Amino acid sequence: MSQLKLQHCSSSCVQSSQCKIEPMIHGKQTDRISAQQQENLINLGNSDQKRRNTYAGDRFIPMIKKKFNILSETKAPAQDIASSQAALEMLYKQQILDQEPVMEPENGSLKFVNQNNFQFKSDHSHYIDSIDPKNYNSPLVDHKYFALPETMSSYYGKYIRKIAKVPFKVLDAPQLQDDFYLNLIDWSNQNTLSVALSNCVYLWNAQSSKVTKLLDLSNDIVTSVGWSLRGPFLGVGTNNGEVQIWDACKLQKVRTYKSHVARVGTLCFAESMLSSGSRDKSILQRDLRQKEDYFFKQTAHKQEVCGLKWSPDSQLLASGGNDNKLYIWSASQHDKPIFKFTEHQAAVKAIAWSPHQHGLLASGGGTADKTIRFWNALEGKLLLKEDTGSQVCNLMFSKMDNELISTHGYSQHQIILWKCNGMKRIATLVGHTSRVLYLAMSPDGYTIVTGAGDETLRFWNIYPQCLNESQNNKCQLVPQNISIR
Secondary structure, eight states: OHHHHHHHHHHHHHHHHHHHHHHHHHTHHHHHHHHHHHHHHHHTTSOHHHHTOOOOOSSOOOOOOOOOOHHHHHOOOHHHHHHHHHHHHHHHHHHTSOEEEEEOTTTOOEEEEEOOOOOSSTTOOOOEEEEOGGGOOOTTSOGGGOOOOGGGHHHHTTTSOOOOSSOSEEEEOTTOOOOTTOBOEEEOTTSEEEEEETTEEEEEETTTOOEEEEEEOSSOOEEEEEEOSSSSEEEEEETTSOEEEEETTTTEEEEEEOOOSSOEEEEEEETTEEEEEETTSOEEEEETTSSSSOSEEEOOOSSOEEEEEEOTTSSEEEEEETTSOEEEEETTBOSSOSEEEOOOSSOEEEEEEOSSSTTEEEEEEOTTTOEEEEEETTTTEEEEEEEOSSOEEEEEEOSSSSEEEEEEOTTTOEEEEEETTTTEEEEEEEOOSSOEEEEEEOTTSSEEEEEETTSEEEEEESSGGGSOHHHHHHHHHSOEEEEOO
């Protein structure tokens, strides 16, 4: 009897299974599976009600009740997508295609004009494209690379790098000489600032703000200072023509050279070499590893040598003098300059090599010249000329971007930050009441210090992102006045 019941049950199970198999053969189960897959792709479990329409099997499969809204959350609004695309397009056109933004007065939109100097036709037509400024709002772009004109600041003020118009620190520097031909401050790679005040040299530690007196010349005056590229060695030039080498860590003199017969107004290191320029019209090349006073004497200038700068690779030396001449010397050829530039109409003290482009040299002229000129020092060609309207005292390229810093004397006494591409002014800093004769930059490239005949040293932060917000606000409102002595 039990066997009959078992057979009856098994037969009924077979019939029920056949009933369940038939819909699969006719394709009904296939429709149910495709509908469920479509539901999962669209809403990934937002509705538990739809998931109840399932059938039992021989295994227990737990249901995932967590709701996934991935598709709806990652779907960006059309406005944000358009904004990101517009911002990326602006960055591409300005940095890659070398196009500059121009504001349209009619509708306030941006047009990018091709500034490329290489043209295939004489009747070259500029490529112009428009971008709606309302879409320029994207976090994908580092906006410090955009140097927009001042007329656009109302649109993009929160994206442009904001540079404080006042120094965040002021150091009193009594008896800082007001002499255009001297170089009295320099900032070392070990973050120590050297300042020459009359017959003394002081060291200011930028981390601890500690001031140390390095030397005191009783019968002489310091006319130039310059740090070595490596190590704690400081070169000191004097009014009597001496060049002294000091160890800043041990606070002791290492060596003294007595080859110049007049004041030494400029010093420049290159690896183990030290170059010195003097009022005796000569440039002396020294190897600090040798016992000789110098191994070569260059006498191309007809008046005082007031500017010396070695290129970053230490292969080319640029020298400027009061004879309005700019010479380029090769490290492998000391007997005569490889290039001679005579375009300046005043003394050439301001000299700077670009760390971003090999062979690019910038020079500035004095009161009768007032111009900044860019040179291809590899081929001896003039690339660009910019009239600044005032005496150019110092030049220095930024370590962060392709920008140039210039300090000026008669008659505006200002510091200008330039965008090298097109020589557009990014910022103009004022505060000194006398000629801004001296300039140095911190090792990290964020801060510059300027010295003037008003006997003050002023510290400017040209890249404000290196300071936190509270410190930046304090620096803008309350400059710190401390004496260097």
